[in-house]
Structures are given as structure tokens and as C-alpha cells.
Amino acid sequence: MPNRNISKSVIKRLPIYLRILDQLIRRGVEMISSKELSNESGFTAEQIRKDLAYFGAFGTRGAGYNTVFLREKLLKIIGLDSITDTIVIGAGNLGTALTRYNLTKNPYVNIVAAFDKNPRLIGNKIDGLDVLPIDKAPEIIKEYNIKVCLISVPAHSAQEVADLVINSGVKAILNFAPVKLSVPEGIHVHNADLTIELQSLIYYSSAEEERLARLDKESKGKKPEREKPFS
Amino acid sequence: MPNRNISKSVIKRLPIYLRILDQLIRRGVEMISSKELSNESGFTAEQIRKDLAYFGAFGTRGAGYNTVFLREKLLKIIGLDSITDTIVIGAGNLGTALTRYNLTKNPYVNIVAAFDKNPRLIGNKIDGLDVLPIDKAPEIIKEYNIKVCLISVPAHSAQEVADLVINSGVKAILNFAPVKLSVPEGIHVHNADLTIELQSLIYYSSAEEERLARLDKESKGKKPEREKPFS
DNA sequence: TAGATTGTTAATCGATTAACAATC
DNA sequence: TAGATTGTTAATCGATTAACAATC
Numbered sequence: 001m002p003n004r005n006i007s008k009s010v011i012k013r014l015p016i017y018l019r020i021l022d023q024l025i026r027r028g029v030e031m032i033s034s035k036e037l038s039n040e041s042g043f044t045a046e047q048i049r050k051d052l053a054y055f056g057a058f059g060t061r062g063a064g065y066n067t068v069f070l071r072e073k074l075l076k077i078i079g080l081d082s083i084t085d086t087i088v089i090g091a092g093n094l095g096t097a098l099t100r101y102n103l104t105k106n107p108y109v110n111i112v113a114a115f116d117k118n119p120r121l122i123g124n125k126i127d128g129l130d131v132l133p134i135d136k137a138p139e140i141i142k143e144y145n146i147k148v149c150l151i152s153v154p155a156h157s158a159q160e161v162a163d164l165v166i167n168s169g170v171k172a173i174l175n176f177a178p179v180k181l182s183v184p185e186g187i188h189v190h191n192a193d194l195t196i197e198l199q200s201l202i203y204y205s206s207a208e209e210e211r212l213a214r215l216d217k218e219s220k221g222k223k224p225e226r227e228k229p230f231s
Numbered sequence: 232m233p234n235r236n237i238s239k240s241v242i243k244r245l246p247i248y249l250r251i252l253d254q255l256i257r258r259g260v261e262m263i264s265s266k267e268l269s270n271e272s273g274f275t276a277e278q279i280r281k282d283l284a285y286f287g288a289f290g291t292r293g294a295g296y297n298t299v300f301l302r303e304k305l306l307k308i309i310g311l312d313s314i315t316d317t318i319v320i321g322a323g324n325l326g327t328a329l330t331r332y333n334l335t336k337n338p339y340v341n342i343v344a345a346f347d348k349n350p351r352l353i354g355n356k357i358d359g360l361d362v363l364p365i366d367k368a369p370e371i372i373k374e375y376n377i378k379v380c381l382i383s384v385p386a387h388s389a390q391e392v393a394d395l396v397i398n399s400g401v402k403a404i405l406n407f408a409p410v411k412l413s414v415p416e417g418i419h420v421h422n423a424d425l426t427i428e429l430q431s432l433i434y435y436s437s438a439e440e441e442r443l444a445r446l447d448k449e450s451k452g453k454k455p456e457r458e459k460p461f462s
Numbered sequence: 463t464a465g466a467t468t469g470t471t472a473a474t475c476g477a478t479t480a481a482c483a484a485t486c
Numbered sequence: 487t488a489g490a491t492t493g494t495t496a497a498t499c500g501a502t503t504a505a506c507a508a509t510c
Contacts, residue, residue, distance in 0.1 A: 009477070015430035019409060033491065042411050045491095046479060053493055055446065061492040062486040076446050079433045086429075097328030098425065105409075106426045109433070147436035148429070172436040174429055178250060178336075180273050188435035192428050194329065195337045197421055198317075198379070198405055199246035202310045202340070204419035205378035205403040215286065215307050240501070264467065276467095277503060284469055292468040293510040 010051050014078050016041055017048070021071040033064035080108040085144045089161050090153035091116040091124065091131045094176060098152055099126045112144050117157075134161070141168040152176040162189075241282050245309050247272055248279070252302040264295035311339040316375045320392050321384035322347040322355065322362045325407060329383055330357045343375050348388075365392070372399040383407040393420075 020040045024032055034045035041048070052058055052070075055077050059065045075081040088099050091114040099114050104127075114126055117134045124131040132140070140146065149170045153161050158177035165173070172188040175181055178196070181189050251271045255263055265276035272279070283289055283301075286308050290296045306312040319330045322345040330345050334357075345357055348365045355362040363371070371377065380401045384392050389408035396404070403419040406412055409427070412420050 007477070011434050012427070012431045014434070015427045018430070019427070035491080040411065044479070046481095047477095049492065050478085050494085055443065057493065059492050060486060061484070062490045064491065073446070076442070077434075078430060079437050079442055080430060084433050084436070093328045093331045097324045100324045101425060102429070106429065109429060148432055150429070172432045174432055180271065188432060190428055190432050192423070192425065194332060194423065196243070196246045196250070197423050198333070198337065198340060198381070199249070199309060199311060200243045201379055201403045201405055201419060201421050202315050203242050203245070203308075205315070206310050211307065211310055212286065215304070238501075266467080275503070277505095278501095280468065281470085281502085288469065290468050291510060292508070293466045295467065 006054050010054060011078075013041075013043060013047075013051055014074055016043075017051075018071065018074045018078065018080070021067050021074065024067045025071060029067055031064045032067055032070075034059075036064075075108075084109050084148060085112045085146055086110070086148045086150065087112055087137065087140060087144075087146055087165075088114040088150045088152060089116075089134065089137065089165065090151060090176075091121045091126065092118075092152065095150070095152035096126050098150060098176070099129065103127055103129070109148075112146065113140050116153075134164075137164060138168040141165060141170060145169070147171045148174070150174045150176070155179045237285050241285060242309075244272075244274060244278075244282055245305055247274075248282075249302065249305045249309065249311070252298050252305065255298045256302060260298055262295045263298055263301075265290075267295075306339075315340050315379060316343045316377055317341070317379045317381065318343055318368065318371060318375075318377055318396075319345040319381045319383060320347075320365065320368065320396065321382060321407075322352045322357065323349075323383065326381070326383035327357050329381060329407070330360065334358055334360070340379075343377065344371050347384075365395075368395060369399040372396060372401060376400070378402045379405070381405045381407070386410045 017037065020037060021032075034048045037043075037048050038045040049059075052065075056073065058070050058073050072081075086102075086109055088095050088111055091099070095114060095116070099111055102109055102111055111129060113136075114129060114131045115134045115137050116122060116131055121131050122133050141149075146168075147170060149165045149172070151158055151161055151165075151173055155177045158175065158179050159181055162173060162175070162181045162183060166183060166187055171186070173181065173183070173190070175189050175191050176193065178193050180191075183189055248268065251268060252263075254271075265279045268274075268279050269276040280290075283296075287304065289301050289304050303312075317333075317340055319326050319342055322330070326345060326347070330342055333340055333342055342360060344367075345360060345362045346365045346368050347353060347362055352362050353364050372380075378401060380396045380403070382389055382392055382396075382404055386408045389406065389410050390412055393404060393406070393412045393414060397414060397418055402417070404412065404414070404421070406420050406422050407424065409424050411422075414420055
């Protein structure tokens with residue numbers, strides 16, 4: 001009996017399994033063991049079996065998983081069994097690239113329109129797709145019953161945009177703007193802040209022991225300039 | 232006494248604290264409590280205090296943290312106290328957008344060059360930055376002592392590119408290609424797979440209970456087409 | 463001093479790993 | 487049947503949260 005309330009970490013791995021299955025099927029592979037899926041994905045075989053078991057028993061003991069069957073199950077679980085319509089708000093450099101990227105590389109998602117508030121960008125075409133003024137967004141969201149939205153506007157307008165799309169019915173946001181969005185209960189936000197990703201990588205790019213050791217030495221004696229707490 | 236071997240989850244939060252401090256300093260705020268940092272970041276105050284405590288005691292009891300002082304400490308901890316040179320491999324739509332984005336939005340990182348193997352892209356300028364042939368990468372990596380690299384090439388060439396840059400001295404990779412890279416011990420890879428991010432969001436965009444309930448019903452009786460395990 | 467907030471230790475929670483019976 | 491591999495329960499590990507003494 002599949003357990004509801006499945007953790008985010010599990011859900012994040014599902015599309016990776018899906019991608020691997022797509023590749024395997026293309027290569028003509030019909031059965032795959034959790035061990036082999038482990039090799040392909042980098043997750044442990046136990047974890048993969050456990051992740052799948054949250055949703056049902058999709059494998060065959062002694063034989064493994066049927067790739068086509070498991071793929072179909074995963075599509076249904078994630079919600080990719082029919083194409084998902086989405087929109088991109090913010091048609092600057094990043095927004096345009098994201099739009100093109102998804103149009104060409106993501107067969108499960110269809111971008112219906114891109115929006116911007118900059119009059120110079122409105123009317124542009126991104127691979128044939130219209131860039132519309134942002135106040136047309138509510139209309140399109142309702143017309144296409146859009147539930148997922150990409151936000152790639154500057155930090156200072158992201159919250160405003162989020163409020164707008166949530167008000168029109170959007171339930172999940174992929175946020176590329178470097179701000180923490182405040183959203184009502186039940187709305188999901190994933191942050192894809194490229195700057196943060198890159199900066200946290202830098203931590204690992206140099207001998208951290210050395211750097212942290214240096215930090216200690218410097219700290220000796222030095223304290224923050226004392227601020228009067230009450231003034 | 233700062234503990235070495237700090238977990239990835241902690242490190243991923245540090246640049247977020249940094250970003251918030253940058254904003255606070257710009258607004259002229261001099262002291263900030265963990266409580267207020269919690270409001271800005273969405274992490275709990277306890278977690279923030281604990282994260283910082285791994286590296287030292289940077290606050291003042293009763294008063295909070297001096298924003299400028301804490302920012303400087305964070306810069307040193309992350310390794311952003313001097314500008315980090317980096318390169319982008321793959322100057323297609325996504326690579327170009329990432330390059331522009333970082334050039335304009337990330338003051339701590341400098342992109343030295345972009346590379347591609349497509350002759351049509353080589354010689355292009357991205358905001359004045361040269362797109363070079365990929366076989367020039369090792370040279371540039373050594374010349375600038377590049378330790379961090381962005382990879383935005385198609386999935387099928389990502390591993391090859393990774394091998395190349397690692398061989399030339401790169402220690403950390405931000406990988407936008409939808410593949411699991413195999414890298415030697417000690418090399419760090421962060422995956423920023425936009426397709427995966429978007430697909431996992433879709434899970435949350437529709438009433439999951441309903442969908443999963445439907446999945447159960449359909450499964451009743453149906454089993455995967457049995458594959459002969461030995462044939 | 464009284465009030466506030468840190469830094470740190472202990473308790474809890476959740477996720478991963480290990481083990482193994484079920485079964486193809 | 488013997489071998490393989492799943493599905494699931496139990497054990498471990500790690501990260502978050504709670505609590506509170508230290509102290510500004």
C-alpha cells in the first residue's frame with residue numbers, strides 16, 4: 001500500500017530514473033536490475049528499490065524491472081503521462097535560453113508562451129514562440145490551465161510576478177531569481193539560483209582545510225567591532 | 232574549534248547567507264540577529280547559528296551579528312575573498328546565457344573564456360568575451376589556474392569535456408548536461424539539470440493524492456509483461 | 463542589572479543503508 | 487531446483503530542532 005507524503009528527496013530522484021529508462025529503452029534494453037540502475041544513476045540499488053517501493057511493486061523478483069513498464073509507471077507517478085503546459089516569465093537572456101532549452105530538450109513539457117514587461121522584448125519570437133506583455137499572463141494561465149511556471153525576472157520583480165501567477169492558479173514555480181519567494185501554503189517553489197550553485201562549488205575548488213585553517217589564525221584576537229545593541 | 236568535514240547541506244546555505252548580508256549592507260543595516268536572518272532566508276534561526284558555529288563564533292551575544300564582519304568571514308569561508316576565475320564549456324544558447332548571467336550578476340566570479348567545438352560558434356563574442364575552440368581549454372585552464380568550470384554541452388559530449396578539464400587541473404564542475412559524470416575521487420560535481428528540476432516540480436503541481444490513487448487502481452491485477460530472466 | 467541573543471549540547475526526526483525473507 | 491533480485495523491515499547514520507547556559 002503506497003505511502004502518501006513522500007519526501008522531496010525521493011521525488012527529486014524520480015525524473016533521473018525516468019531519464020535513464022528513456023536511454024535504456026532507446027538502446028533496446030528490456031530488463032534492468034536495481035544494481036544496474038545504480039551504476040547508471042550513482043544512487044545505491046537499495047535506495048532505488050526503496051524509492052520505487054513507495055509507489056508500488058513494479059519489478060519482478062529474480063529478474064529486475066521491465067524498462068517500458070517502469071517508465072510508464074514513473075510517468076504516471078510524476079505526472080508526465082500527458083504533456084504539461086507551462087509558461088516562462090521573464091524573456092531576457094536567461095529566460096530566452098531556458099525557453100529554447102525546454103522547447104528542444106524536454107519532450108514532456110510544452111512552453112505555451114513567454115512574458116516580459118519590457119516593451120522592447122514584447123513581440124519578439126523565441127523559436128516561433130511569442131513574447132507577450134506580462135499582463136496577458138493571467139488570461140493565458142487560465143486558458144491553458146497552467147499549473148507550473150518558470151520565473152526568470154530580476155530579483156526585485158520576482159515576488160510580484162509570483163503573486164500574480166499564483167493568483168491566477170499556478171501551483172508550482174521554478175524560480176531562477178535570487179530571492180526567497182513568500183508563497184501561500186500548498187504552493188511549491190524550487191529555487192534554481194545559478195549564482196548560489198556556482199558559489200557553493202567554489203568552496204570545494206580549493207583546499208578547504210588550508211583556507212579554514214587560515215581563517216582560524218586570523219580570527220585570533222580579532223572580534224567584530226562592537227555595536228551597541230541599544231542606542 | 233571549527234570542525235572539518237562540513238556537510239554539503241551546510242555549504243549550500245552559506246552563499247544564501249552571503250547574498251542576504253550583501254543586501255542588508257546595501258540597505259545600511261549594521262547588526263542582524265539569527266532570528267531576522269531566519270525571516271530573510273527561510274531557514275530556522277537555530278540552523279543558521281549552528282551553520283555559522285561550524286566555522287567560528289562570529290556573533291555577539293545579546294546583539295547578533297555584525298553584517299560587514301560576518302560577510303567578510305563568509306567570503307573567506309566559501310573562498311570568495313578574491314575573485315574566482317572560471318570558464319564555460321559549451322557556448323550554445325544555454326552556455327551563452329549562463330555566461331552573460333554570471334558576467335553581469337555574479338560579482339565574485341569572473342568568466343575568462345567560453346569554449347565550443349562548433350566552428351560556427353568559435354570566434355563569436357559574448358558581451359566582448361571570446362568563444363574559443365575547445366582544444367584551447369587546457370592552455371587557458373593552466374594559464375589562469377582555473378579550478379571551477381561550467382559545462383553546458385550536449386549530454387553526449389559532457390563526459391569527454393569533463394575528462395579534459397579535470398586532466399588540466401579543474402577541481403569542481405557545475406554540470407548542466409543531463410548525464411551523470413564519472414569523476415575521480417576529490418573532484419566535485421554539482422548537477423544543475425533544468426529538465427530534472429522542472430519535471431520534479433510537476434509532481435507537486437497537481438493533486439498528488441488523486442493521481443497516486445488512480446495509479447493504484449490501474450495497477451490492480453496488471454503486472455509487468457513477464458520477461459524471461461534467462462533466455 | 464535585566465533583557466536579548468549567541469554558541470553548544472542533548473533530543474528528535476528523517477533519510478539512508480543493511481539485511482533478509484519472499485519469490486520469480 | 488538453484489540463482490538472482492525484489493520488496494520490506496530493522497539498524498544506522500546524519501541532519502535538524504529544541505533547550506539552555508554563557509554572556510554581551
